[in-house]
Amino acid sequence: MKPCCRRSGHAWRPIGVSVLEARISHLAYSSEIAGAMLRKQAASAVVAARRMIVKGAVSIVEDALEELDRKKLADALDPERKAAMISNLLVVLVGDRRGYSRDQYWPPCIRDRT
Secondary structure, eight states, rough: OOEEEEETTTEEEEEEEEEEOOOOOOOOOHHHHHHHHHHHHHHHHHHHHHHHHHHHHHHHHHHHHHHHHHOOGGGGHHHHHHHHHHHHHHHHHHOOOSOOOHHSSHHHHHTTTO
């Protein structure tokens, strides 16, 4: 390791101290940066959860179609009705509604914003 130096005139001279190791003991971000990092982390978690929900919904729709085929009920549906059924199932399974209206669930301070 190089010893610490002090500038004397135009030259640097050793002052008798050698730094053997340096570690960061505390790292703090400004509140704006910390807030942005938390929002990004939360958004990533929401995206991951939505991906999982969509994969599960697609799996459920596939199972439903296979069950209709096994029971010979799929032949009764024309392609447009089958597409509508698939679309409706996906909307219900992936949608954010949980069987209640917004007015029943959200408090007035949030409900009145829209």
